[in-house]
Amino acid sequence: MKLKQIFSLSLIAMLIFMMTACSNSTDETSSKQEEQPKAAEEVKDLILATTTSTQDSGLLDVLIPMFEEESNTNVQPIAVGTGQALEMGKKGEADVLLVHAPDSEQELVDSGDAINRKRVMYNDFILVGPANDPAGIKGMEVGEAFQKLFNDGAVFISRGDDSGTHKKELDIWKSLELTPGDNTSYAETGQGMGNTLLVAAEKQGYVITDRATYLAQKESLDLEILVEGDEDLLNIYHVMQINPEKHDKVFSEGAEKFVDFMINEETQKVIEEFGQEEYGEPLFFPYTE
Known part of the structure; x- marks a missing residue:
């Protein structure tokens, strides 16, 4: 084979190799780009x-x-x-x-x-208080129980924070035409339900609460459910x-x-x-x- 032919064939082979390498490189780059995760959506x-x-x-x-x-x-x-x-x-x-x-x-x-x-x-809302129930309200209807607590001057702990529970409590006092603050043993915490229950337990007072929070904290409270089940206590x-x-x-x-x-x-x-x-x-x- 003449030298010129050998040179031509070598040149062609080199070109084919370079084109193949270039193509593979492009494919790999494209593949890597496709594998890149999409930008995460803004949270x-x-x-x-x-x-x-x-x-x-x-x-x-x-x-x-x-x-x-x-x-x-x-x-x-x-x-x-x-x-x-x-x-x-x-x-x-x-x-x-x-x-x-x-x-x-x-x-x-x-x-x-x-x-x-x-x-x-x-x-539902429930009325809880000390296990010995000094006011003797266990099993009463909620209105009757509130009236008894007021008359006896029993310790009553209120959230006093314009919460749903506080609103329910005030509705009950209003229906009885009573001003709870006239009872000198009535106190407001201005706090959430959990903390108000702890205060009631510490002072051995009565308090209206939602059932869920009471059950969730029952083990740390020395309080029992005394009034429950009234239609007016639906929450x-x-x-x-x-x-x-x-x-x-x-x-x-x-x-x-x-x-x-x-x-x-x-x-x-x-x-x-x-x-x-x-x-x-x-x-x-x-x-x-």
Whole structure:
């Protein structure tokens, strides 16, 4: 073979090799680019204003991680009295509310500050007090028991914080046309349900509480259920989102997702089972509409 032919063949072979190498390099680069994960979606904060009972009972510790996982949302719960939670909603300082004062909630809906209000669950209020029950109210109807406590000047510990529980207590006093402060043994803590129960236990006084918080803290309290079961003691919780048309800084998409989450079948099942294993009875009951 002539030298010129050998040179030509070598040149062709070299070109083919370079083209193949170049092609492989391009394919590898393309493949690596395809393997690169997509940029993570931005995780947004959702401000949930709720009652201390949902926090103190431990329910939020179960529900919030469930919602965060499926919604790519970081929930920031603010547990306060229902009155404070509703005020936050009125000012657009929260995205979604989970509260239990139906009449006050309706006022927020009527004002246009809240929308998409849905019933979620219920439990009940109970009247607890010292095991020896010095006022002798065990088994009475709630109105009769409150009247007896007032007449006897019994130690009564109130939350005094405009919460749903406090509102219920005041409604009972009002129905009896009594001013609770006229009883010198009546005291307000201005605190959440858990701390108020601890104060009542320390002072061996009577206190109205939601059942969930009482059961969750029962082991650390020297208090017993004395009055329960009255229809007037039903405790209903609603979830609602703050109206984005009135408060344009709220995270409306996340709020709507949270409302849907709270009333979906899976979440309602979790609510129904919550507390049964640990306390022998559920702390809340599903109650959608």
